[in-house]
Every structure is written in structure tokens, then in C-alpha cells.
Amino acid sequence: MNKDQFIKATGITPALADKWYQCIVDTMKEFGIDTPKRQAHFLAQIGTESNGFRSVQESLNYSVNxxxxxxxxxxxxxxxxxxxxxxxxxxxxxxxxxxxxxxxxxxxxxxxxxxxxxYRGRGLKQITFKDNYSACGKALNLDLVANPDLLLQDLNAARSAGWFWKDNNCNQFADAGDVKGLTRRINGGFNGLQDRIDRTNKAEAVLK
Known part of the structure; x- marks a missing residue:
């Protein structure tokens, strides 16, 4: 996947691609996200989780509803x-x-x-809860329990998403084209499902 494909697959700006491209490529290589189909699903899911690669920290600015x-x-x-x-x-x-x-x-x-x-959501995947910060930190050799804001750094934000993907066997859902199952594994429910489907279709069309 070259940078132009990354831009087209994710729909992000060239400036955001400059920020994320190498981190994402390195992360996918490190964590075995190694086929076009897997990469498309990964980009789509973290695209939804991060509001189009624009946010690596959870917002709790919710309306009453x-x-x-x-x-x-x-x-x-x-x-x-x-x-x-x-x-x-x-x-x-x-x-x-x-x-x-x-x-x-x-x-x-x-x-x-x-x-x-x-321990609210941080990183491109939005790692949440102390237990997950602890497990992720051990895998990435980072003290995330003491300093959860380390996941706000670009490479750590990307690698934490890659860690979660591998640790939760997400490739099996990507290989099967199971967006709903993958969404449930990542999100715990189906929040943003249509956005994830749309992003997956867009990425697969580019990375096929």
C-alpha cells in the first residue's frame, strides 16, 4: 500500500496521510495485517474509531439523548x-x-x-480500561498504567490498534468479510456499523 492508496482508501487529507502513513504501514507489518483484505478492514475500523484519523482520545461530549x-x-x-x-x-x-x-x-x-x-479511550482503536492499558503496555513495552497519555503519540496510537487487532484475532473476521462480527469484537456492539461498512467497501475497492 503506497501513500496515494492510503489516502484513497481512507478518504483522509494528504496532511493527515503524512502524519499517519508510515505509522500505519509499520503497524500492519508488525502485527500481521498482511493482505489487502485485512488491511482494508483494519483501516475502516480504526477510521471509524478515530473519527477519520482525526482523534486519538475519546470525547465524552454527549448530549442527554x-x-x-x-x-x-x-x-x-x-x-x-x-x-x-x-x-x-x-x-x-x-x-x-x-x-x-x-x-x-x-x-x-x-x-x-x-x-x-x-483510562478512557485513547489511540486509534480507543483502548479503554486499566486492564487493557496494562496488557497493551506489556506488549508494546510501554508503562501505560502510569502514563496512559503515551497512547496519544502517533506511533503508539497506531501500534496499540495493531496490538488489539492481533490479540483479539481480528484477521479471522477480516478474512471472512464479516464486518458485523469484527465490529462487535472491536466495539462491543454495533456502534457506527454503517460507517464501518462504508469505509470497508471504500478501502477494499482501492486495495483489491
Missing amino acids: GLQIFGSRLTEPQRQQLGRKPGELALSPARQEAIANIVYGGRYGNNQNGDGWK
Whole structure:
């Protein structure tokens, strides 16, 4: 995959391609994402996860209705209290932090006050939860538990996505063309499924 193919497969700007191309190529080589089909699915999934390669840190700037994505982890009064109201441009950092600590707290290693916010999604895949930061850090030889912001660095952001892909056997879904199964493995549900399908079709048309 050359840089021009990368631009066409992802639909990103040349400036973003300059930022990400080599990191992505190196990551795919390191983690066995080694066929056009696998590469197309990988680019599509991380494209959705990162809002088109524009974000490597989770935003919790949710509207009241948007917070329904977290289901029963937030009560209706909590959604009304913490969610973005009509006319508000963005939630304050304090309200975003409160959301993260409620919805991510008390599971997957997030046992201390503030762990939900500390270990919110980062990297092109949006690695989340202390247990995942720990496992990813061991694999990449980074102390992500002590310094989760290391995943905001370009190469680490890409490699963390590659690690997750390999560790969760995502190639099997890509090989089968199973976008729904792959989305569930990566996202835990089907959030953004149509966007993932559209991105996959676009990438496969370029990388075939």
C-alpha cells in the first residue's frame, strides 16, 4: 500500500496521510495485517474509531439523548444532569470526567476513584480500561498504567490498534468479510456499523 492508496482508501487529507502513513504501514507489518483484505478492514475500523484519523482520545461530549449509548450504566436523572443540553456547545471537562467515571468505573481493573476518566479511550482503536492499558503496555513495552497519555503519540496510537487487532484475532473476521462480527469484537456492539461498512467497501475497492 503506497501513500496515494492510503489516502484513497481512507478518504483522509494528504496532511493527515503524512502524519499517519508510515505509522500505519509499520503497524500492519508488525502485527500481521498482511493482505489487502485485512488491511482494508483494519483501516475502516480504526477510521471509524478515530473519527477519520482525526482523534486519538475519546470525547465524552454527549448530549442527554446521546448518553443512551451507555444503557443502564447511567440513570435517566444522571443523563439529564450530565448530558449536553440544547444550546450548549460542549460539556465542561468536569462533566465529561464524571460521565467517564460512572460508565467505566468498577470494572476491567478500574477500581480506584478516577480510573474511568484516567483510562478512557485513547489511540486509534480507543483502548479503554486499566486492564487493557496494562496488557497493551506489556506488549508494546510501554508503562501505560502510569502514563496512559503515551497512547496519544502517533506511533503508539497506531501500534496499540495493531496490538488489539492481533490479540483479539481480528484477521479471522477480516478474512471472512464479516464486518458485523469484527465490529462487535472491536466495539462491543454495533456502534457506527454503517460507517464501518462504508469505509470497508471504500478501502477494499482501492486495495483489491
